[in-house]
Amino acid sequence: MVPCNLAEDVFIPEHEQFDIVYVETEAKLFNQETGEKISRPKKEKYRIRVFEQMDKKGYFKGKTVKILHDPRLEQEVEYEKQKTNGTRTTETD
8 A cells, every 4th residue: 555645644555656647526515404515525536538538527616626646746746757867768660
């Protein structure tokens, strides 16, 4: 298990670190009589392409979405490390 890159208290399996987006979604619902919040957030996971399509199509409209782990950030950090260290390799054939 490895920690998420955007949430400290959430851990994910190592094999899902680079291709799964973890989010916490909540469609807020309130009791009409008391005004008490009755909805609860739920954690969901999506493949990167599926998450992008759902976001583009408006699936998350009206919901509060908190991204817990975004593998695209991991890839950017790794690329920057390689770029600054000069260890980035290119194949020439």
